[in-house]
Amino acid sequence: MGDNECCMTTHETRFRVRYAETDQMGVVYYANYLVWMELGRAEYCRAVGMRYRDLELNDGVLLAVVDAHCRYLSSARYDDEVAVTTWIEKANRRMVTFGYRMQNEASQLLATGETKHVFLGPGMRPVKLPEKYHSYFGIVR
Amino acid sequence: MGDNECCMTTHETRFRVRYAETDQMGVVYYANYLVWMELGRAEYCRAVGMRYRDLELNDGVLLAVVDAHCRYLSSARYDDEVAVTTWIEKANRRMVTFGYRMQNEASQLLATGETKHVFLGPGMRPVKLPEKYHSYFGIVR
Amino acid sequence: MGDNECCMTTHETRFRVRYAETDQMGVVYYANYLVWMELGRAEYCRAVGMRYRDLELNDGVLLAVVDAHCRYLSSARYDDEVAVTTWIEKANRRMVTFGYRMQNEASQLLATGETKHVFLGPGMRPVKLPEKYHSYFGIVR
Amino acid sequence: MGDNECCMTTHETRFRVRYAETDQMGVVYYANYLVWMELGRAEYCRAVGMRYRDLELNDGVLLAVVDAHCRYLSSARYDDEVAVTTWIEKANRRMVTFGYRMQNEASQLLATGETKHVFLGPGMRPVKLPEKYHSYFGIVR
Numbered sequence: 001m002g003d004n005e006c007c008m009t010t011h012e013t014r015f016r017v018r019y020a021e022t023d024q025m026g027v028v029y030y031a032n033y034l035v036w037m038e039l040g041r042a043e044y045c046r047a048v049g050m051r052y053r054d055l056e057l058n059d060g061v062l063l064a065v066v067d068a069h070c071r072y073l074s075s076a077r078y079d080d081e082v083a084v085t086t087w088i089e090k091a092n093r094r095m096v097t098f099g100y101r102m103q104n105e106a107s108q109l110l111a112t113g114e115t116k117h118v119f120l121g122p123g124m125r126p127v128k129l130p131e132k133y134h135s136y137f138g139i140v141r
Numbered sequence: 142m143g144d145n146e147c148c149m150t151t152h153e154t155r156f157r158v159r160y161a162e163t164d165q166m167g168v169v170y171y172a173n174y175l176v177w178m179e180l181g182r183a184e185y186c187r188a189v190g191m192r193y194r195d196l197e198l199n200d201g202v203l204l205a206v207v208d209a210h211c212r213y214l215s216s217a218r219y220d221d222e223v224a225v226t227t228w229i230e231k232a233n234r235r236m237v238t239f240g241y242r243m244q245n246e247a248s249q250l251l252a253t254g255e256t257k258h259v260f261l262g263p264g265m266r267p268v269k270l271p272e273k274y275h276s277y278f279g280i281v282r
Numbered sequence: 283m284g285d286n287e288c289c290m291t292t293h294e295t296r297f298r299v300r301y302a303e304t305d306q307m308g309v310v311y312y313a314n315y316l317v318w319m320e321l322g323r324a325e326y327c328r329a330v331g332m333r334y335r336d337l338e339l340n341d342g343v344l345l346a347v348v349d350a351h352c353r354y355l356s357s358a359r360y361d362d363e364v365a366v367t368t369w370i371e372k373a374n375r376r377m378v379t380f381g382y383r384m385q386n387e388a389s390q391l392l393a394t395g396e397t398k399h400v401f402l403g404p405g406m407r408p409v410k411l412p413e414k415y416h417s418y419f420g421i422v423r
Numbered sequence: 424m425g426d427n428e429c430c431m432t433t434h435e436t437r438f439r440v441r442y443a444e445t446d447q448m449g450v451v452y453y454a455n456y457l458v459w460m461e462l463g464r465a466e467y468c469r470a471v472g473m474r475y476r477d478l479e480l481n482d483g484v485l486l487a488v489v490d491a492h493c494r495y496l497s498s499a500r501y502d503d504e505v506a507v508t509t510w511i512e513k514a515n516r517r518m519v520t521f522g523y524r525m526q527n528e529a530s531q532l533l534a535t536g537e538t539k540h541v542f543l544g545p546g547m548r549p550v551k552l553p554e555k556y557h558s559y560f561g562i563v564r
Binding site: 312314344346348349350352355 | 448453454455457458461485487488489490491492493494495496498538547
């Protein structure tokens with residue numbers, strides 16, 4: 001109840017690998033996949049009608065990450081076009097878990113991952129997500 | 142056999158949080174904890190007598206990450222002195238798993254994490270770690 | 283002679299500011315403007331018909347930066363849509379200087395800058411740019 | 424008057440190049456030199472007795488960059504020990520210019536640079552630097 005265990009909506013966002021994101025191994029440095037997850041989250045939110053920036057600015061609600069996990073399957077390379085598919089794995093008034101799948105333009109799976117976040121309010125204290133945002137996260141009650 | 146399930150050696154490395162590492166939440170951006178894990182790994186290797194740079198340059202062996210996980214417990218802030226404690230959780234000729242614990246100068250636990258790596262040789266193909274490096278990773282046979 | 287002092291072609295590329303690019307001042311961290319210049323360069327090259335990746339991979343020619351300059355005029359903020367306009371200020375067989383102008387979606391000028399590069403070949407030694415690439419850089423003879 | 428045209432104090436800070444800072448050219452990505460300048464500035468301030476964090480937190484004064492320039496002379500590589508020497512080139516109540524020189528452990532000059540900053544107060548408006556901080560910046564009156 002109040003938990004959204006499965007969510008149909010997925011969103012795909014695309015961008016090219018930056019030179020800055022590579023390392024001397026000739027592939028993308030591993031921490032940058034977490035930056036790509038952030039892009040996926042931001043664009044997921046925009047796609048369902050909510051701007052993450054407004055959540056922070058207008059309502060003072062932050063999504064603070066408490067857990068991040070990434071499985072690396074193939075190397076991403078400079079100038080590859082990467083597609084990040086993002087969805088909500090689970091959400092309630094207190095927290096939300098996003099899932100991610102990253103592919104290159106040859107449809108090769110690069111990585112999969114999840115990030116888990118809690119909602120924080122003023123003073124970085126946990127808060128319940130304001131009701132007007134529930135539907136965006138697929139929280140039903 | 143050949144697996145090192147538990148490893149006594151831990152190594153601690155310290156550094157200050159850079160302004161570049163913060164984000165507009167006023168705390169360290171979450172992907173940067175993976176950069177800190179890399180620092181922990183590099184200094185762990187140096188402490189046990191192996192320079193990671195030489196492994197790459199002299200033997201053409203790369204540590205390619207296949208899995209990274211981070212649990213975020215408290216926020217790190219600009220100019221905090223962070224201590225990363227690093228150890229080998231598990232290692233064999235094919236792969237190695239590092240464990241990490243990050244604290245601030247008030248001994249507050251900031252994050253814990255693990256990264257799992259495979260050894261790659263020329264052409265980014267999996268190789269067995271050359272025997273001369275076994276002891277550094279605590280691989281007994 | 284051989285120098286292209288003025289170049290008509292400009293190219294504009296657009297992207298959104300990433301959360302990772304902000305710092306605790308609530309604005310974009312200053313080093314990231316140089317990353318944006320790199321995006322501008324890469325897209326400029328693509329627009330004139332040359333893929334920077336191919337220059338490196340196929341011909342072993344690198345553009346190594348020797349000078350970078352940025353003037354910061356207004357702060358860029360998270361989720362702003364930034365437009366980088368890029369052009370070649372000057373080019374010859376040995377080096378190329380790119381110019382940049384960065385604006386937000388309200389057409390507010392964020393920054394201007396220049397980067398100067400030399401062409402390097404095998405062993406990181408200066409080389410003359412292969413003739414087939416001259417036209418892309420506006421080098422007339 | 425009020426301008427400090429030359430400043431004797433220099434400060435050197437040392438650190439190792441991170442894997443994250445390299446790119447596929449096998450050397451340090453050019454924007455990271457600006458991050459190193461930030462480290463130089465922070466440690467310069469600490470060395471003269473002022474913590475930059477306190478300036479922000481206690482007095483609400485920010486150093487906002489208005490100009491950055493870097494000349495790249497030799498490539499820095501992974502695991503190199505870099506020494507950044509920092510000094511104040513010029514300072515008054517409204518702004519400060521830092522100078523930087525970066526060397527590797529073989530005393531090879533990697534880069535030189537300058538950053539120019541204005542002091543900002545609440546609402547990101549220009550302010551005069553509080554008098555108690557003048558001496559740290561070498562502002563005589």
